Amino acid sequence: MAKVLIIDDDPEFCRVFCRMAGQLGHAAVSVQRLGDGLLKVYAEAFDVVFLDVRMPDGNGLVDGLPQIREAPSCPEVIIITGFGSQDGAELAICSGAWDYLEKPASLERMMLALLRASQYREAKACRNTAMALKRGNIVGNSPGLAGCLDLVAQAAGSDVNVLIKGETGTGKELIAAAIHENSPRAAGNFVVVDCAALPESLIESMLFGHCRGAFTDATHDRVGLIKQADGGTLLLDEVGELPFTVQKAFLRVLQERRFRPLGSSREINSNFRLIAASNRDLYQMVKAGHFREDLFFRLQTITIAVPPLRSRVEDIRDLVLHQVHRICRYCRIDSKGISPDFIEALESYEWPGNVRELIHVIERTITLTRDEPTLYACHLPLHIRVKAARNSVSHSPPAQKASDSPPTPGSAGTSGNHPLTTLQQARESAERQYLADLIRSVGRDIDRCCRLSGLSRARFYQLLKKYEL
Numbered sequence: 001m002a003k004v005l006i007i008d009d010d011p012e013f014c015r016v017f018c019r020m021a022g023q024l025g026h027a028a029v030s031v032q033r034l035g036d037g038l039l040k041v042y043a044e045a046f047d048v049v050f051l052d053v054r055m056p057d058g059n060g061l062v063d064g065l066p067q068i069r070e071a072p073s074c075p076e077v078i079i080i081t082g083f084g085s086q087d088g089a090e091l092a093i094c095s096g097a098w099d100y101l102e103k104p105a106s107l108e109r110m111m112l113a114l115l116r117a118s119q120y121r122e123a124k125a126c127r128n129t130a131m132a133l134k135r136g137n138i139v140g141n142s143p144g145l146a147g148c149l150d151l152v153a154q155a156a157g158s159d160v161n162v163l164i165k166g167e168t169g170t171g172k173e174l175i176a177a178a179i180h181e182n183s184p185r186a187a188g189n190f191v192v193v194d195c196a197a198l199p200e201s202l203i204e205s206m207l208f209g210h211c212r213g214a215f216t217d218a219t220h221d222r223v224g225l226i227k228q229a230d231g232g233t234l235l236l237d238e239v240g241e242l243p244f245t246v247q248k249a250f251l252r253v254l255q256e257r258r259f260r261p262l263g264s265s266r267e268i269n270s271n272f273r274l275i276a277a278s279n280r281d282l283y284q285m286v287k288a289g290h291f292r293e294d295l296f297f298r299l300q301t302i303t304i305a306v307p308p309l310r311s312r313v314e315d316i317r318d319l320v321l322h323q324v325h326r327i328c329r330y331c332r333i334d335s336k337g338i339s340p341d342f343i344e345a346l347e348s349y350e351w352p353g354n355v356r357e358l359i360h361v362i363e364r365t366i367t368l369t370r371d372e373p374t375l376y377a378c379h380l381p382l383h384i385r386v387k388a389a390r391n392s393v394s395h396s397p398p399a400q401k402a403s404d405s406p407p408t409p410g411s412a413g414t415s416g417n418h419p420l421t422t423l424q425q426a427r428e429s430a431e432r433q434y435l436a437d438l439i440r441s442v443g444r445d446i447d448r449c450c451r452l453s454g455l456s457r458a459r460f461y462q463l464l465k466k467y468e469l
């Protein structure tokens with residue numbers, strides 16, 4: 001039985017729908033306004049939500065769907081609309097809807113969609129309780145990361161090939177390790193091959209192994225990485241860097257799970273599970289002729305796309321707390337307090353290097369503030385402070401006196417149409433704010449100010465003078 005909510009401004013339609021769902025054993029309730037629907041999904045757990053698009057107080061697809069998908073029970077959403085369009089259908093599916101039905105869809109069709117969505121939910125609930133996922137070192141609870149962990153659970157329960165995509169530093173290797181740890185192969189080896197770091201001349205011998213005398217430097221037999229993963233998992237990290245010739249040889253290994261080490265006359269077996277990871281767009285590489293299409297299709301039976309950190313800002317707080325505690329313990333210093341402005345500044349930065357960059361910033365900050373009991377935003381590197389200050393300026397532009405802001409080039413006479421400041425002005429405003437905060441929290445201890453800000457003494461004095469601080 002599923003718990004169902006229908007959000008539709010037609011009370012008669014809701015009444016008939018609820019009665020029919022009830023006859024099929026589901027518990028259905030309805031509301032006629034989008035706002036009431038949102039309140040309800042955040043107050044109660046639902047399995048499936050039927051959502052109308054044109055509501056008196058908003059557009060279900062645009063204003064409702066994303067929020068409903070992020071509700072604690074993360075219900076499946078079926079869009080029902082009297083004004084269906086191909087673009088609407090695409091938007092719905094891309095935004096995570098289960099289905100997109102045009103009114104008047106027959107009630108049977110709606111009940112079929114409900115049946116499928118509720119069966120899927122049941123199966124998912126069984127999987128989750130059957131296997132409480134060991135997360136390893138993975139920190140974070142954002143919906144984006146939760147979606148990845150769902151796929152980790154699915155992948156761990158099967159033996160199919162997995163492709164993990166995502167920008168550098170997003171945690172692809174951690175995800176791969178979690179699949180291995182949760183799979184029946186956990187007792188076997190987890191062998192990581194960094195395809196970008198293997199010298200091209202050695203790559204075949206590293207992967208396949210070699211016999212003594214196979215080439216000039218082969219002074220003894222060597223077991224290749226593929227054989228080392230026998231009974232376990234092989235992670236091909238940066239698989240896009242695998243040379244084209246090796247891709248062909250590897251494809252055969254993937255099909256046969258057999259190969260011949262260099263210089264050997266005998267083929268050997270290796271029963272490994274393959275996970276590949278890449279921060280490059282392999283599909284584009286296939287189109288450009290740099291990656292084999294047949295290998296590409298074989299790699300991705302399950303694909304996990306790890307979102308960049310900037311699109312799961314909710315994880316930053318958890319990651320910071322975890323890392324600060326970990327690093328302080330490692331450095332044998334007392335754990336530090338964290339002020340809200342420290343987290344806010346980190347949340348407003350875009351993290352091109354993702355979690356790896358965040359960890360480096362925290363390590364650096366703790367090293368530079370060993371004696372500080374609390375971390376403030378002013379302890380962060382300048383570029384992050386600047387970004388935070390710029391964001392606060394652009395969200396609520398301060399009223400400026402005309403004399404404060406020289407006209408920007410080309411804006412004379414039309415400045416009323418240009419609320420944005422110039423880059424130089426924004427930079428100066430951020431710089432001034434940063435220095436003021438720094439002095440406020442550290443005092444006039446010039447050595448510490450210079451050490452924390454990374455500025456030379458001369459430059460520091462120059463800026464104090466410039467901003468009359």
Ligand SMILES: Nc1ncnc2c1ncn2[C@@H]1O[C@H](COP(=O)(O)OP(=O)(O)OP(=O)(O)O)[C@@H](O)[C@H]1O
Nearest residue numbers: 137138139140168169170171172173174279355356
């Ligand atoms: N969710 C997370 N929780 C805790 N630590 C994380 C998380 N994601 C990434 N990290 C840490 O960030 C660093 C980079 O992670 P990882 O090497 O898995 O990224 P990657 O996507 O494989 O990077 P690359 O593409 O550059 O190989 C590691 O120190 C890892 O432990």
